[in-house]
Amino acid sequence: MFLTQIVNGQVSELALCESCARAKGLFDPQSLTFAEKFFPEEFKQRVDKLVRELTGNAETASEPAPPMSMFNRCPVCGFSVDNYRNTGHLGCPDCYKVFARELDPTAEIEDAPETEAPALTRARLQKELQQAIERENYERAAQLRDQINALTDADA
């Protein structure tokens, strides 16, 4: 698909493959023409922005892309990269770090977490502690209490 824009006599031309045009919402020439007629000002602003984005990306496209994420599964919530590819959803806030390269191949990688979420661990331990007390298993309850205290100290 070819997109030609003329602003103040300056001509800018873009050539897009079918998949890129579809991703940018430019796949239906008829509705494109209607959008231009029906919402002329809003359409012009949107196209201007698109041209800026695409020409901006073209300047940096020659840099080699860094390698993809080394994780296939989020260690915090167990969400897999395949789940993300199939649904477009993520499992937890930490998935953003774990699948950073999947979300944006040019992103700088922050330290990804390697264990279960502390808040969840604490909730799970407290529930187990409650159950241990109800069953009068005080030895297990004492172990769980110590684990919860250790987590609290680590947070502090």
Add this chain to the structure above:
Amino acid sequence: MKINTLLKAPSNWAPTRNDSDGVIMGSIVRMVRNLAGFPFPGWSTAESRAAVAERVLPVIKNIQGFKTAFCAELSQLSYGQRRALLTRKQLTPCMAARQDGCHVIIPQRRRTVLMVNEEEHIVVHSFQDGLNLKKGIREMQQLADQLEDELEIAYSHQHGYLTSIPSEAGDGLQLYSLLHLPGLTCANMMNQVTKALEKLHVSISPYYSDTQDDTGHQYVLYSIPGPEDTVDEMLDNFENIIMHLVRREQQVRRKLLVDSNQHLQDAIGRAYGLLTNCLRLSMKELRDTISLLRLGTLLGIIRWEEEEKDILIALNTISEEQACLTGLAEDNGTPNLFQQRARTVREFLHNHPHYFSES
């Protein structure tokens, strides 16, 4: 507050006297936030959802306006109650299907609904008159600040507020507006408008379903947040598009009145005739005919002795109330619902003097 009291109060979507143009029926600002360290509700266990609710609920109940709010876990609500809340837009379809660990909080005096463990951990809808989105955004930002003082919210400098769908991460605000577009619908232009809006990052869908059903000629517009759009840019773009659409709708209405006057009067007259004489009325018939009655009122085809704005509000209230009763009928199996509905409308028309003007 009990559920029955809540359902007797006017809906959050109920238009007010500030809706002047007869096109924009209301707007919603949706704010979403997630807690750091917990899986998103769509990928979480019942324990995890319970842990989120345990943290969030005490904080919300301490916020001014939420202390005496209606609060219920979804598993406590019957199918009919959920349907009633859904038709009043006090639950989202996603939330209505949820069970344990998911809560809905509806304050008495604020036109706000707060949901815990919807698609995100905390989802708040602020309902506004007309296109008063700025006020809604301000309210949501104040509420967000209060939540952030007490809770650890998932945020990253790169993505903004983190959400279960990465493309929606950012300011955590989404904008919706409900429009009544009988002109564009009758002129068969909605397909073209839908495609045109997609190019401008605005989605439009029928109010009463996700399909191509144009019942009641009401549509919800939704601003799709772009990754680099700020709230102000998104708001400007959304408001410009809506105002443009409102002008087009009004132009098309005037054009229909001039070019297809007989067809238009016939359609409105048939709707009026049905409502004044029917003995049974389905919800779809009610919504479609009330939409045409609204159009007839706005174009001066039906003239009322009372003020036009009050009649428009009353017509909308009938539609909302009947939808709510239909939802509740799932529980108590109210017999003769179709007859009751028809009687309500006949009584309304009988009690509000008016005449049908022919030109």
